[in-house]
Amino acid sequence: MKNIAIIMGGYSSEYKISLISGNVVYKFLDKSKYNAFRIHIFKEKWVYVDDAENEFPIDRNDFSVTVNGNKISFDCVFNAIHGTPGEDGLMQAYFELLGIPQTSCDYYQAALTFNKRDLLSVLKPYGIKTAISYYLNKGDEINTSEIINKVGLPCFVKPNKAGSSFGISKVKTEAELPTAIETAYKEDNEIIIESFLDGTEVSVGVINYKGEIIVLPITEIVSENDFFDYEAKYQGKSQEITPARLSDEMTQKVGTIAKRAYEVLKMKGFSRSEFIIVNDEPHMLEMNTIPGLTTESLIPQQAAAAGISLEDLFTNAIELALA
Numbered sequence: 001m002k003n004i005a006i007i008m009g010g011y012s013s014e015y016k017i018s019l020i021s022g023n024v025v026y027k028f029l030d031k032s033k034y035n036a037f038r039i040h041i042f043k044e045k046w047v048y049v050d051d052a053e054n055e056f057p058i059d060r061n062d063f064s065v066t067v068n069g070n071k072i073s074f075d076c077v078f079n080a081i082h083g084t085p086g087e088d089g090l091m092q093a094y095f096e097l098l099g100i101p102q103t104s105c106d107y108y109q110a111a112l113t114f115n116k117r118d119l120l121s122v123l124k125p126y127g128i129k130t131a132i133s134y135y136l137n138k139g140d141e142i143n144t145s146e147i148i149n150k151v152g153l154p155c156f157v158k159p160n161k162a163g164s165s166f167g168i169s170k171v172k173t174e175a176e177l178p179t180a181i182e183t184a185y186k187e188d189n190e191i192i193i194e195s196f197l198d199g200t201e202v203s204v205g206v207i208n209y210k211g212e213i214i215v216l217p218i219t220e221i222v223s224e225n226d227f228f229d230y231e232a233k234y235q236g237k238s239q240e241i242t243p244a245r246l247s248d249e250m251t252q253k254v255g256t257i258a259k260r261a262y263e264v265l266k267m268k269g270f271s272r273s274e275f276i277i278v279n280d281e282p283h284m285l286e287m288n289t290i291p292g293l294t295t296e297s298l299i300p301q302q303a304a305a306a307g308i309s310l311e312d313l314f315t316n317a318i319e320l321a322l323a
Helices: 015-028 090-098 107-114 116-126 144-151 174-185 230-234 248-264 298-305 310-322
Strands: 002-009 034-041 046-049 055-059 064-067 070-072 076-079 133-137 155-159 169-171 190-195 200-209 212-215 219-223 238-241 270-278 281-288
Touching (some): 002 015, 015 034, 015 310, 076 090, 076 310, 090 107, 107 116, 107 281, 116 281, 144 174, 144 190, 155 174, 200 248, 200 298, 200 310, 248 270, 270 298, 298 310
Parallel strands (some): 002 034, 002 076
Antiparallel strands (some): 034 046, 046 055, 055 064, 155 169, 155 190, 200 212, 200 219, 200 270, 219 238, 270 281
């Protein structure tokens, strides 16, 4: 039996969602094949948490844990940390140095995709369309009229490196910009301000399934709120329609673009890319490499529509990492 460490938590605002994802992986992991261990990764502690909620410290020298005098090492790490340090390359690099296989992409791909500005710049030469954007770094002078001239109104102000829609605002007037910028700076010292794309929002899961890169059934997102924000994502304020109400040609088109991005970036494991389709042209917003794995999350919904159970999905991720 292989020992699998499911890492969850993290250092960002997304830690609560990550704990839910990690516990779903723990619940659905095939216990006849694997010994699963829940590992909480927080700034103040890295611990193994057993079923009775006892905590045992992780030895960071070799990522092992000693329980009642027995040292336990891990054959593979299932990464369920959204945000830093699980989605931005830090944990990936650490495990690569230790020679422990893990289920997400490599550290460079993680760092690149976590940085929205850099990701979109790298994909542009491959013909992947994006919103018009304006960049700010903390300390830069804020010229609101220059920003509006470039991106127009309404626009979106986003932290460059954060997920789960934390720190995002939809800005409808120039007067609202400074507050929106402050909100985004609470999550990150870099900001991306994007033109509003008025179209159909879809989320496209691409995974390596049994050695073949496949596009999962696409989800259309209809938010009751102004956009697909935290409430819409996690508190039911949106309709998520899988498969999306797209023509066959458009389903093919957006799927091909998402798959191309996965291949161009030499991705591994899970990926979920967000697009808005305007005038029959998909525009990419971002790519998540540790997408939510809660039972409400999009990748599990899409896998179910493709006839892939959560147990299969998680077994596949581990087997590919071990291979």
